[in-house]
Amino acid sequence: MSALRQALADYLTVRRALGYKLERAEKLLGQFLDYLHGEGAHTVTVEHALAWATAPAGDPWWHALRLNAVRPFAAYLHARDPHHEVPPAGLIRYGSSRATPYLYSPAQIEALVTTARQLPFPLHALVYPTLIGLLAVTGMRVGEALALQDQDVDAQQGIVTVRDGKFGKSRLLPVHPSTTEALLRYLQARDQFVPTTAVRALFVTSSGGPMDRPNVGRTFRQIAKNAGVTARSAACRPRVHDIRHSFAVATLLDAYRNGDDVQAMLPRLSTYLGHVQPKDTYWYLSAAPELLALAGERLERHLNTGEAA
Structure with missing residues (x-):
C-alpha cells in the first residue's frame, strides 16, 4: 500500500x-x-x-x-507534511450553497397525502401516505425514515427511535397518539401485502426489503405533480426533503404566535431534528419571510417596551 x-x-x-x-x-x-x-x-x-x-x-x-x-x-x-497543499475554499464557485426550501402549507401536505393514496399500486398507496405523514409530523430526514424498522416504533410509550442517523447519532422522537395509531394501522395493513420476517424495514417494497431513496424521490415528484404542488421558481421545486424544512419552520411559527421563548426552544428543536450544531437550526429563522416578520415584530416590542424577545 x-x-x-x-x-x-x-x-x-x-x-x-x-x-x-x-x-x-x-x-x-x-x-x-x-x-x-x-x-x-x-x-x-x-x-x-x-x-x-x-x-x-x-x-x-x-x-x-x-x-x-x-x-x-x-x-x-x-x-x-507541509509539502501537501490545501485547496482554498471557494476556488470553484457555483452559486448558493443551499437549495431554496419548498415550504409546504398544511393544505399542501394534506393534498400530497390524499394524492399518494391514489397511487396505482396498492402497496405504494399504503406506504407513501404514511411516509409523507410521518415526515410531516416528525421532521426526520428521509433517509432516517427509510432506515426505520418495525421495532423502532414503541406504541406503548409513543416513541419512534431513529438509529444511526446522520453523523452516527441516534435519538428518541416522542409522537402524538394519533401518529402512533396511524402507524399501527399501517403495520396491520402492510402485513397483508408482504411476508412476515423477524427484522423488517418499516417502509418496504413488495419483496419485503427496504425502500430505495432515489425511487422514493421520483415517486414523490410524481405525487407532487398530481397533487398540483408545482415549482415556485427554477431554484424552488418540491422535494421530499423539504417536508423536514416545513416541519421546522411551522414549529418556529407556532412558537412565535404563541408567545413562547423561541431562544429557549431552539436547542430542544435542534435535538429533536438531530442537528449536530445549533447553527443548523438557527438557519430556519431566515428560511421564511413570515418568520423574519414575526421575529422583527418581537424585537420591535422588546426595544419599545422591554418585553422579552
Whole structure:
C-alpha cells in the first residue's frame, strides 16, 4: 500500500470515529489518488486537485463537490507534511450553497397525502401516505425514515427511535397518539401485502426489503405533480426533503404566535431534528419571510417596551 493510500485509510478511520460516514468521500478520494498515481505525483497540490475536480463534464456544483472532498483530506495531510497543499475554499464557485426550501402549507401536505393514496399500486398507496405523514409530523430526514424498522416504533410509550442517523447519532422522537395509531394501522395493513420476517424495514417494497431513496424521490415528484404542488421558481421545486424544512419552520411559527421563548426552544428543536450544531437550526429563522416578520415584530416590542424577545 502506498503512503497516500495508507494516509487515506487513517484519515477515514479518524473521521468515522467522530461520527462521519463518508461513503461518497471515500469513493471520490480513491479516484483522486488513482489520478495522482497516473500523474506520478506523491503529494497533493492545488493544481492537481483542481485538474482532477474539473476533469469530468458536468455542472460547477459537481466540480465543487469533488474539490470539497479533497480539501479536508489535504488539510489532514498538510498537518503531517507541509509539502501537501490545501485547496482554498471557494476556488470553484457555483452559486448558493443551499437549495431554496419548498415550504409546504398544511393544505399542501394534506393534498400530497390524499394524492399518494391514489397511487396505482396498492402497496405504494399504503406506504407513501404514511411516509409523507410521518415526515410531516416528525421532521426526520428521509433517509432516517427509510432506515426505520418495525421495532423502532414503541406504541406503548409513543416513541419512534431513529438509529444511526446522520453523523452516527441516534435519538428518541416522542409522537402524538394519533401518529402512533396511524402507524399501527399501517403495520396491520402492510402485513397483508408482504411476508412476515423477524427484522423488517418499516417502509418496504413488495419483496419485503427496504425502500430505495432515489425511487422514493421520483415517486414523490410524481405525487407532487398530481397533487398540483408545482415549482415556485427554477431554484424552488418540491422535494421530499423539504417536508423536514416545513416541519421546522411551522414549529418556529407556532412558537412565535404563541408567545413562547423561541431562544429557549431552539436547542430542544435542534435535538429533536438531530442537528449536530445549533447553527443548523438557527438557519430556519431566515428560511421564511413570515418568520423574519414575526421575529422583527418581537424585537420591535422588546426595544419599545422591554418585553422579552
